[in-house]
Amino acid sequence: MYKTFKIKCFIKRVFYLTYRFKRDDLFLDDYKRCDNYETLLREHPQTRIQSELDEKRKRLLIAVTHNDIQQVKALLDSPRLYKVTDRNGENLLQIAIIRNNAAVFDYLLSLEDFPLELVNSDKETALITAVSGGLDDNDYYFAEQLVKKGANLRHMEYLTRTVWYYSIKNPRMIKLLAETGADVNTWHRHFETPLHMACRYSNDEVVSILLFFGADPLTKGHEGLIPFDIAVLQKNRFQQKLLFKYTFDAFSQFKIKWRILLKLARQQSSLFEKFDQLVMDRSTYSMMEQGELEELLQLDSKTLKKVLTKFKNVVRWFLPSCSFHFWWKKEDNILEKIEVLVKCGLEDEVIKCVQNTNTTLLFHFLLKEFDEPTVTAITCYLLSYDLRLTEHDLQDVYEAYGYCELFKIMLHMDVQMEMKRQQMVPSFIYDLTWDFKTCRRKPYCFVNVEHLLYYFSNSEINDFCRMACGDKVSEKINRMPQVPSLVEITRNAFRKHFIHRYKIKTAKQFFSLINGLCINDVYKKIITYEKKIY
Incomplete structure (x- = not known):
């Protein structure tokens, strides 16, 4: 259907150009036969009218650009001229806003039935042009007058360039839009409300205004995040406390992501203690994924013990489905964190987690990050919890360190053969x-x-x-x-x-x-x- 539509449009365009070129050729032939331009205009009255109209449009654009209010009043004598645009597609209102010409802007708004919803080549109205200019005093004045005049606040609502999008950093404009009756829970293309955007920009005043005018703090945006989650990720303590009061209470059922909960614990936030009071009877937790396990093991040992004390059953539930094949860093001290898990009674779960580990990725990270004694110590520790080796692991260790102590230890373990060999000598050794x-x-x-x-x-x-x-x-x-x-x-x-x-x-x-x-x-x-x- 779309291809058929494009073909029809192309055919229409060809007929239009053919007609225009024939008309222009006739006009040029007549012009060659005429002695002067006046004779030509007498023989082609329509050309004379069009020429005068084009000249009037040019003079009108110049008058609006230079804020010549008297000339604008003199030229703007017909509604036909309300839709005049420049070469960039900007209409008269948009030109006045861009040039900060308040006098012309006020006169255009005073005209009866002057169209406020004309759009430029970017599909933007005059209101969008006003709020996208940075919202200084002049831009705020233009936007305020357009809103009072009844400009459409829902234009391009489901796209990125909305009125809320450009105004989100300006509390005065946000308050004006909310007082005018604009929907504070409207969505844009990235599936976020103005409250989500305000939290991402860490604008505390805008967040307070939106909540006052009824913004929904439980609306899920991109990646299923609510505004409270974004405030935690942005490490904004003020917004965390404010949104916590609006989001969680003793009568609400809520679902918080483990990643957010662990971020709170890592930030040493006092709100982490409040979740402990609600968790047993009124809250549910989303399943922890591999990324959240990494977040858990990046906590310091003291905070990790605190998390396990409160949410041990939750960790016991998800840990067997995870693994330890992520990027190990020296400062994380992962072995100490695993020992904390074991001492808290999660030894069986740790064993299953170790068994799930992709050893190819694990040794790739270890051999790149640590020296030989450290890699040997970590491997021996994990082998004590039934780490399952593959032939690829022996090949990597031999390539890195040769016939080392770690390689000899691995030769005494069960190895899964994969027949994906690159080193010849170790193949003779272990197979x-x-x-x-x-x-x-x-x-x-x-x-x-x-x-x-x-x-x-x-x-x-x-x-x-x-x-x-x-x-x-x-x-x-x-x-x-x-x-x-x-x-x-x-x-x-x-x-x-x-x-x-x-x-x-x-x-x-x-x-x-x-x-x-x-x-x-x-x-x-x-x-x-x-x-x-x-």
């Missing part, structure tokens, strides 16, 4: 079923392939490394022995016999049994690929 022949067809899928030369020396490995790394490994290959050393042969034979003899399936079983063998530590390091041979 007992990993066969070199299965990966040699795709050498470019791996990084640090040349590290295999520290553990293996045979023609097949050498050719694989040359294919994957090129000439940069040629020098090392030339210096290596032509046949495997006795240590390598013994290691490979022992691993194969040991795995087959005890029917070992996982790295956890293998490394646990190796640690229990009564052999020298050097031999253990060779068997587990911790010690390099070449």
